[in-house]
Amino acid sequence: MSDLAQVAVTTLKGVGPALAEKLARVGLETLQDVLFHLPLRYQDRTRVTPIGALRPGGDAVVEGVVSGADIVLGRRRSLLVRLQDATGTLSLRFFHFSQAQKDALKRGTSLRCYGEVRPGATGLEIYHPEYRALGADEPSGQVEQNLTPIYPSTEGLTQQRLRALSEQALRALDGRSLPDWLPAELARRHRLAPLADAIRYLHRPPPDADLEELAEGRHWAQHRLAFEELLTHQLSLQRLRESVRAQQAPPLAKATRLPAQFLKGLGFAPTGAQQRVAAEIAWDLQQPAPMLRLVQGDVGAGKTVVAALAALQAIEAGYQVALMAPTEILAEQHFLNFGKWLAPLGIEVAWLAGKLKGKARAGALERIAAGAPMVVGTHALFQDEVRFRNLALAIIDEQHRFGVQQRLALRQKGVDGRLCPHQLIMTATPIPRTLAMSAYADLDTSILDELPPGRTPVTTLVIADSRRPEVIERVRAACAEGRQAYWVCTLIEESEELTCQAAQSTFEELSLALGELRVGLIHGRMKPAEKAAVMEQFKAAELQLLVATTVIEVGVDVPNASLMIIENPERLGLSQLHQLRGRVGRGSAVSHCVLLYHAPLSWMGRERLAIMRETGDGFVIAEKDLELRGPGEMLGTRQTGLLQFKVADLMRDADLLPAAREAAQQLLERWPQHVSPLLERWLRHGQQYGQV
Known part of the structure; x- marks a missing residue:
């Protein structure tokens, strides 16, 4: 069998030009791509559950005979099919259906269905189950031999279609058609299973597979692929580094x-x-x-x-x-x-x-x-x-x-x-x-890792916005003592325009409430010269309170500012909150940051704000931010480039990174001929990254 990286998906049964185009949208152009397009999760369809034993909330396979099919007119028109077995009756409800479908579901038809069981108007129901009619000669109770994979999909690609394609690709899979580019010595040292075994297992796990382990990404088969992917990522960065290092740069003599x-x-x-x-x-x-x-x-x-x-x-x-x-x-x-x-x-x-x-x-x-x-x-x-x-x-x-x-x-x-x-x-x-x-x-x-002398730690308080009047009084008191303060308005649903409007109305409200103070406003829609003028006034202490959007996140240095209020801090990531908080505490006065949140807070919101209150160490905060938000968000999508991992997860697989780095180094030194095929396999769609 030829190398599956060279075999186009169009060689598979049922793949014409239209389907090939849809597959290309999710990066599936060869049989190797299909094999590396791994399931997101699995369903257990390996046993039939008697209707009488069904419990709401779970997914189940049921078999029975249709005892009736009627169109019901409620708030939404639906087709209600009654399914019966020896232990009880279940309703199947379809909101989208055709006349032909209704005619096919006639009384006496044997069906096998799969879906989520939920309580409904007629007892237990399954909405829009996957189903098929059982032929007269088909033995009842003969179900799937493996767990059913659920693949990442796109519009126009059904799960049945993706399963049928992976089935064909798996039939073509062996050690020669999908070469294992990890040398046996490396695989042994890192206790890694053969590649083909891992791929076969992940597409069709046996009925006794540990679903929890698979869901958490801790299974040996996932471990094998995550290691290879992290190793390849390291190779691409090493190659990038080498190609830059191979260039000439002007040597600059030590200056005195x-x-x-x-x-x-x-x-x-x-x-x-x-x-x-x-x-x-x-x-x-x-x-x-x-x-x-x-x-x-x-x-x-x-x-x-x-x-x-x-x-x-x-x-x-x-x-x-x-x-x-x-x-x-x-x-x-x-x-x-x-x-x-x-x-x-x-x-x-x-x-x-x-x-x-x-x-x-x-x-x-x-x-x-x-x-x-x-x-x-x-x-x-x-x-x-x-x-x-x-x-x-x-x-x-x-x-x-x-x-x-x-x-x-x-x-x-x-x-x-x-x-x-x-x-x-x-x-x-x-x-x-x-x-x-x-x-x-x-x-x-x-x-x-050392702060300049004279910098004071900032005390962080977390206060509900129902206590806003108290917070305004706190600003008045700080400014009366000769200090300055920031009031930060954060992003409203990702809209810069709305955020600027919110800053404008907060500016008007605070100017009114704090009539004796000189209040300034700065936001992203202002011209650079206007922003610079306001910042200069604030630096020169001509303004006592500055209402701002997050444009002041970095680089603004006013040592006399010792109080910062951040509205709706739950909308920001930890690193951004930490950046903003860093605008105060730049002088010798005791500084405070008030996180003025809007109740109720989500679990994630509570976690974030608690971390901000507990620590001022940026590295601790960054680790927590990564844990809570994942790498893509922390780095911003433009930087992620290759961080759209297929199998690996930087948080979950962090313990594999040192070994993957070491293995990448060894590959480059001892098996350089394996580097290009690995980069081609994992990074074909992000290849330009590794080229300078």
């Missing part, structure tokens, strides 16, 4: 003059963690291969100072640096910071964002092309028309908002389009170890 001047003007000494990470980066930048380093630091750990030291090394060596941020407000914050730091050193800082138009834009593009040493902007810096003279270092803030593809696109921006820029990626969202080992395996990681 500019960093010394910068630190002198800073007014405070860097923490031990900042010095350690800065030294790691400085060493990387001296190498002729591109640096790929991720700097993680909790809110306020001083990542920007570390980035500035890296930038100065490139500038002193005579090259350009680009700093990119995902939002205009964060990019502007960096622009102001770097302008303040670098102007005394006589270094020009250029600015480019999507909203820059006309002459201003043309001028910025010209300055960048002419070699402005420091360029700050949004991902507008990725656009084709942006030409750098000699870009040697790209600093990317909040990497999880940028896709891997965008990072790779940077290569074209390097010196002569030939030398790849060094890459420094910063995030204030601490990344749990399991995610760092999978989503960021192509990067070296540095952690800033």
